[in-house]
Amino acid sequence: MIEKVLVVVVVIGLSFDGACAQGSCRLNEYEMTCRGKNSLHELEKGKNYAEVDTLNVHQAGLDLSDDLFPNGINFSRLTLLNATNNEITRIGRRGFDKTRHVQFLYLSNNKIAHAQPDPFQSLEKLELLEMDEALDGNGEDKADMLRNFFKSKNNFIHLSKIELNKNRLDEIFPKTFCGVKRTCSEEICRVFLFQVQGLKRLELSNNRLQSFNFARSCLGELKALMLAGNLIQKIPADIWDFLPSVSSLDVSNNPLNCDCETVRLVRDDDVVFINQAETKCASPPEVEGKSIFELRKDYCSTARNPTGKSSFFQFIVLFVIAVGILFAYKKYRERLSHMSSAPVGYTNLQHEQAVEPEFV
Numbered sequence: 001m002i003e004k005v006l007v008v009v010v011v012i013g014l015s016f017d018g019a020c021a022q023g024s025c026r027l028n029e030y031e032m033t034c035r036g037k038n039s040l041h042e043l044e045k046g047k048n049y050a051e052v053d054t055l056n057v058h059q060a061g062l063d064l065s066d067d068l069f070p071n072g073i074n075f076s077r078l079t080l081l082n083a084t085n086n087e088i089t090r091i092g093r094r095g096f097d098k099t100r101h102v103q104f105l106y107l108s109n110n111k112i113a114h115a116q117p118d119p120f121q122s123l124e125k126l127e128l129l130e131m132d133e134a135l136d137g138n139g140e141d142k143a144d145m146l147r148n149f150f151k152s153k154n155n156f157i158h159l160s161k162i163e164l165n166k167n168r169l170d171e172i173f174p175k176t177f178c179g180v181k182r183t184c185s186e187e188i189c190r191v192f193l194f195q196v197q198g199l200k201r202l203e204l205s206n207n208r209l210q211s212f213n214f215a216r217s218c219l220g221e222l223k224a225l226m227l228a229g230n231l232i233q234k235i236p237a238d239i240w241d242f243l244p245s246v247s248s249l250d251v252s253n254n255p256l257n258c259d260c261e262t263v264r265l266v267r268d269d270d271v272v273f274i275n276q277a278e279t280k281c282a283s284p285p286e287v288e289g290k291s292i293f294e295l296r297k298d299y300c301s302t303a304r305n306p307t308g309k310s311s312f313f314q315f316i317v318l319f320v321i322a323v324g325i326l327f328a329y330k331k332y333r334e335r336l337s338h339m340s341s342a343p344v345g346y347t348n349l350q351h352e353q354a355v356e357p358e359f360v
């Protein structure tokens with residue numbers, strides 16, 4: 001009996017040890033999930049967590065300007081760090097020093113208001129950076145912080161996707177994403193120095209951006225640009241010059257001014273516009289609330305020049321009148337030439353001529 005109880009206790013103890021690391025961290029094969037304040041600091045020192053490739057850490061009160069793990073804890077194979085929902089206010093280089101192999105970094109739902117210079121410097125394998133609802137502070141501070149993220153010794157050669165939705169961003173400095181470069185052979189990179197950039201997808205939806213303010217040749221490889229729910233009125237006519245590779249664009253839920261230039265722009269190109277039904281005009285008044293993609297085909301031949309239609313009718317009327325006058329004149333001339341070739345004048349003349357000699 002005692003042996004049985006002992007076996008049960010040992011089995012429970014072993015499975016407990018396998019399922020749970022210390023504190024409120026739980027290990028499930030390659031994935032560890034930690035919850036609660038200081039949960040990471042309760043990990044067992046000296047233990048090798050090198051098999052863990054995914055770490056989820058939430059509500060842990062992280063300060064990412066300091067070490068993420070205590071010394072002596074080895075997460076050398078970590079490729080995914082999910083630190084959403086932590087009320088993180090500060091980030092810095094030290095916070096990521098021990099996670100150099102991270103490729104997927106999730107920092108959404110935080111309150112990052114301070115960033116030390118070049119916080120992501122050691123993340124040379126970074127492919128995806130998600131920071132939705134992650135930034136805090138006034139508009140200019142946030143724009144500044146963003147620029148500093150990518151003004152880095154790290155070239156971010158693998159970084160292909162950045163998400164910055166719902167950050168109440170008023171502005172983004174034009175060269176913010178210029179530091180993100182594509183992998184390339186030395187030869188090709190020398191040719192296109194600082195022109196070939198690697199970012200493929202950029203999400204900036206639900207902010208307060210008023211314009212497309214991107215530097216030329218910074219986003220040369222960008223395929224998808226998400227700008228839904230901002231305050232953009234005007235899509236610049238030369239947009240395809242500075243976004244040459246874009247194949248999908250979302251400008252839905254912006255107060256668009258549907259002038260003819262813009263209408264032609266969205267109709268003409270090979271670009272797929274996402275959420276077309278929600279891509280509505282805010283002006284001019286005659287198309288307010290309509291989708292820019294559902295405007296009548298002839299919208300720009302008539303609406304742009306409201307007198308265009310009537311002047312066409314005027315032209316027709318004038319043309320008819322002119323033809324009438326010409327016809328009448330022709331008829332009149334025919335009759336006139338009949339009359340003038342009539343014998344009257346001639347006989348008169350002959351008569352005069354005939355008469356004259358009689359007087360001489």
Ligand SMILES: *[C@@H]1O[C@H](CO)[C@@H](O)[C@H](O)[C@H]1NC(C)=O
Nearest residue numbers: 048049050073074075076077
């Ligand atoms: C961490 O673990 C890996 C694999 O076990 C090992 O190669 C590496 O040297 C360790 N790093 C440190 C800092 O202990």
Ligand SMILES: *[C@@H]1O[C@H](CO)[C@@H](O)[C@H](O)[C@H]1NC(C)=O
Nearest residue numbers: 056057058082083084085106
């Ligand atoms: C990150 O963690 C949050 C909270 O658990 C979860 O909702 C989200 O799906 C996770 N993201 C990824 C990519 O694992």
